[in-house]
Amino acid sequence: MKMAKKSMLVLASSMLLVTAACGGKTDNSSGSSASPASSADAAKPDTVKLWTYPVHGKYEEELKPLLEEFNKLHPNIKVDYEMLSWAEGPKKFDVALNAGDPPDLYFGGASGNYVNTGLAVALDPYMTQEIKDDYVAGALDGGKIGGKQYSLPLYQFQWAWGGNKRILEEAGIDWKKIQANGWTWTEFNEAAKKLTKKLPDGSQQYGLVTDGQSLDFMDLVTRNNNLPEVVDKDGKFIWNDARILDSLKFIENLVKTGVMPKESAALTAQKRTDMFYDGKAAIISKAIPYYDVMFQNRAKDIDAGKIKGEKIDFVLLPVPHKDDAKPVTYMGAQGYVMFNQKNDKGEQHRKNAFLLMEFLSGAKAGNSSNELCLPFVRKSQAKAFEGKGLANPINKTASETMAKYASQPIDLMISTDKAAQLKQFKDQVEKPNFQALLAGEKTAEQVAEEFKTKGAQILR
């Protein structure tokens, strides 16, 4: 019986320990009701929940002082921030959004799916003329859906390809000319033949390496064959003619000829980059201008003896276009999106969240464009950070040249219902078929036919 008492005591203690350890409860602001905000409301203590990502290598270092400064300006607004990981953050956000409890501010692009939940907040009532005028022409459009502003862009992303300067020059490829004038699929295929070879150590050097886990490569190739998206800006399904078949044949040929690894379907973005580090990939898709900084940092680490490997000179390259199609550079905006929760915290809370949103996208946050080697989205940011960029001037010029052929994401122009259908098509039809094409399990014709039939069903 004594033993029984002892064991009960042990269990009770362990339960107590659990309870004691559970003290640090989340600070959830109850918020006020949706009544008109007064100046008294504006001074009330409030907590704004912010979920963000390491936008660039130093973003968290920059964010902390920014938040401290914001807190000095608005001592009643506490910012409860969480730095998510790029790998798992979207899943966490997805659960929170579906549970009706997304953070007040989330870093990402405006999305029709967010609007469909009814929780994304249209920012138009909070945007002053001063804010609108501060954005460079067209920059705000990247955060609009159906004409309403849902995101305040922090920077404009740009998708391109990237090359290893040494390998390109050894193969006699005039990369400067490509940067200046672009290139066609035919020109790329000729170059790729020279770039694909067995290396002296017996390993294979590939002309082009992409990851098969995302649809980025498909997006880039099809956009450069007069297909801005699966649907056009009116929401009409357009992946049903010779253009999509030609794009698929182009990809199929790259695998068949060994320009791309036959394992492409299984390659992750990280593996693709690692192959580039390892000198096994002459060109990678996709690349962003920020890679310039990434490779510069890596070279510094190699010099410091922190890591081993070849120092790689990164060359930003435009995506080749079909010979009779116009070149296109895929660009869009990334920034903060505001959300309501099912348990509405009131108008003053939204105003407070917008204050933070504006602060985190304003002049003092301009270094993100510098770090990412991208054009500034706000005039005030350019004023504060102009000339402090980290990009290699050659790649900076190439990025600016490519920006002349910019194409905005179509999903911002179509209805939210159509955007949801588009996502369904991409998840259920495009991705498995793209991977089957890369793996050689389906031919370009079979995939095109599948797109045509399933697209007609889903994207009616």
Add this chain to the structure above:
Amino acid sequence: MQQKSKVVLVGVATFVLLIWALITIIPLYWMIIGSFQDSAASASFNPRFIPDSWSIAPYERFFNKTNAFRWLFNSLFVSGVLTVTNVFLASLAGYAFAKLKFPGNKSVFWILLSTMMIPSQVTLIPLYVLIINIFSLGDTYTAIILPSLVTVGNIFLMKQYMSSLPTSLIHAARIDACSEFGIFYKIILPIAKPGLAVLAIFTFVAQWNEFFWPLLVTRSSSMRTIQVGLASFKFAESTDYGAIMAGATVGALPMIILFFALQKYFLQGITVGAVKG
């Protein structure tokens, strides 16, 4: 002749098992050598099974740049508490379902069992709403622990195990006027040790490796478990494989120690219910 073929058979079986053992040990070996190399080498497309050079830099990055000790403590704490609660509650429930007669015994057991058929994806959002929105328990140990205090799978395992124990011992104890809890504590628990050990190992390992739920309900770095913490070495365009491998190696140590410490029970427990008539 028969003797000779038996020797050949044993030889072939040993060879096949050796190869199999080698295959299963490769990921472990890869993790350990990867933890002593730079990130590019540990994720190289052409893997080198014997590294060119060794470095403790990944361990330095893992321990110096993060809350690694706190993550390890959190994992130990959460897994430890859940092992205790699961062993205690699942063995009690298992005993009751296996040996006690009460109205609705079978129907309650089957209702419980049927909840195992519901995919976790279906219950994830309601559980999140309950823990985060209704109880406001975000970023606490309670949020991580509460949903797994006792699992139906463990109750099922213990019910099956308890069913294999002789009922005559329970009758004898009742004749000797032992209380129901006394029977459970003095008679059943000592003879159920192998089953309890298996339950403890399985629960500890499962909780140690749990990733998504702690990710969902924790916010601050100091509340992360080791598995969630390791994910923070993945960045937008790069992954610090060296530090991840170092963290995974450190994280695997308690599992390896636990396995060897309880190996005897583990092997006994694998056959739980196997000879039940």
